[in-house]
Amino acid sequence: MATTDTRTQILDAAEHLFAEHGYRGTSVRAITKLAGANLAAVGYHFGSKAELMAAAARRVIEPINAAQCAGLDKLLARTPDPPVGELVEAFAGPLFDEMRAGDEGGARTSRLIVTILSDPAEEARSWTGPAEDSVRERYLAAFARALPGLSPQELRFRMRGILAVTAVDRLEVHQQPSPGCASPVAGEAARRWAITFLTAAMSAPPTRT
Amino acid sequence: MATTDTRTQILDAAEHLFAEHGYRGTSVRAITKLAGANLAAVGYHFGSKAELMAAAARRVIEPINAAQCAGLDKLLARTPDPPVGELVEAFAGPLFDEMRAGDEGGARTSRLIVTILSDPAEEARSWTGPAEDSVRERYLAAFARALPGLSPQELRFRMRGILAVTAVDRLEVHQQPSPGCASPVAGEAARRWAITFLTAAMSAPPTRT
DNA sequence: GTTTGAATGAAACGAACGTATGAGTCAAAC
DNA sequence: GTTTGACTCATACGTTCGTTTCATTCAAAC
Numbered sequence A, B: 001m002a003t004t005d006t007r008t009q010i011l012d013a014a015e016h017l018f019a020e021h022g023y024r025g026t027s028v029r030a031i032t033k034l035a036g037a038n039l040a041a042v043g044y045h046f047g048s049k050a051e052l053m054a055a056a057a058r059r060v061i062e063p064i065n066a067a068q069c070a071g072l073d074k075l076l077a078r079t080p081d082p083p084v085g086e087l088v089e090a091f092a093g094p095l096f097d098e099m100r101a102g103d104e105g106g107a108r109t110s111r112l113i114v115t116i117l118s119d120p121a122e123e124a125r126s127w128t129g130p131a132e133d134s135v136r137e138r139y140l141a142a143f144a145r146a147l148p149g150l151s152p153q154e155l156r157f158r159m160r161g162i163l164a165v166t167a168v169d170r171l172e173v174h175q176q177p178s179p180g181c182a183s184p185v186a187g188e189a190a191r192r193w194a195i196t197f198l199t200a201a202m203s204a205p206p207t208r209t
Numbered sequence C: 001g002t003t004t005g006a007a008t009g010a011a012a013c014g015a016a017c018g019t020a021t022g023a024g025t026c027a028a029a030c
Numbered sequence D: 001g002t003t004t005g006a007c008t009c010a011t012a013c014g015t016t017c018g019t020t021t022c023a024t025t026c027a028a029a030c
Helices: A002-021 A028-035 A040-046 A049-078 A084-101 A107-118 A130-146 A152-166 A168-174 A187-202 B002-021 B028-035 B040-046 B049-078 B084-101 B107-118 B130-146 B152-166 B168-174 B187-202
Strands: none
Touching: A002 A028, A002 A040, A002 A049, A002 A107, A028 A040, A028 A049, A040 A049, A049 A084, A049 A107, A049 A130, A084 A107, A084 A130, A084 A152, A084 A187, A107 A152, A107 B107, A130 A152, A152 A187, A152 B152, A152 B187, A187 B152, A187 B187, B002 B028, B002 B040, B002 B049, B002 B107, B028 B040, B028 B049, B040 B049, B049 B084, B049 B107, B049 B130, B084 B130, B084 B152, B084 B187, B130 B152, B152 B187
16 A cells, blocks of 8 residues: 555646646655655656656556547447537546546646647657557548548647647646636636537638639 | 857747747757757856746737738628628638648747647747737627627637647647557638638527527 | 564755856956 | 957866666565
């Protein structure tokens, strides 16, 4: 118990701090201090700071990946050609669902994902496993069937647009709290706004060349 | 000339490195080495690393801000209620135009903007002047007229979505080059894809509550 | 009771960082 | 010819970083 406890507390602290300050902006000392652990514990349990980041990222992303995968399976079980809106919801929804999971700890989950995606540090891009790629490719194929006439390049552009928009609340968090607008717009409202926004965007007719 | 030359070369190098590796991932030593200048030159010409970042950001953002402002002026001179598509183009267009400006140096311009917007370092958020806010507020008002029935909160969400999507190519650059898809999709194609994508997204009916 | 091995703790290592200092350079002003 | 002031340079300072080392703790196995 004591073993797992320290490991888990370090992971929790790392998730929190990496999400808030990025990879380079977070020191191992700050993580162990927040976790109430010794400085050397990171080296002992994870090997290095980069591997700790990878472990924290895996722990956060795996359930989201699984949910995205299950959502697509459910859709495809019903019809071989799901409509765009449902594909968007199945893909983008889990990113917001995780936000509501924990009472308060879940809020930083999606922030960590976006931090990793946008972190300029090289260490943040080395750990992506084949699971993420495979899910993305499956959605890509489903969207391609739902949006005939769209070139593969433009489709990929739009897929990346989905990821970018889910990053939106993080941009808000990083900026000074906008006056006159409650910063935590509640995960549920943001989720539905994003799906509205993205469904319309994905459904746009191909750009004429 | 020699004075301005060193200052400009430092600015160029800083723009390049900040865009690629972020604020914390870029050392003053790396900047001065790339610029062919002495380490102390940063302190002399700019005062500190944070002020250098602010100067580099200002140099990049000011022309974009001016273009966004002029574009809106031109639209409003024609009609008091411009359509959504033209508002999107006037707002998002300059972010891509700057990309094509320099032969190759312009490509990093928009990347620097996104780096600043998404950089977790506190220093990256302190310098935003009143000019940026005023332009954003003017567009906000114009979009509000073009999209009646949209709550102010959802409108702000969508505005942030525009910024997020223009960040899209940066996410691509940070990831390993996607196989089977030429990474530099040419600024012009990305520009038109983004405008298609965003016009449809902004034009979506309000999310029903 | 002794041994074992995982886990923790305190301290230190070398490297890299942002910044500061003071001497040196050089064209223009006088 | 001298002085001035903007600029560049080599170097050093103090801090913080990721990592390593080694002694210590402590429950379980023998």
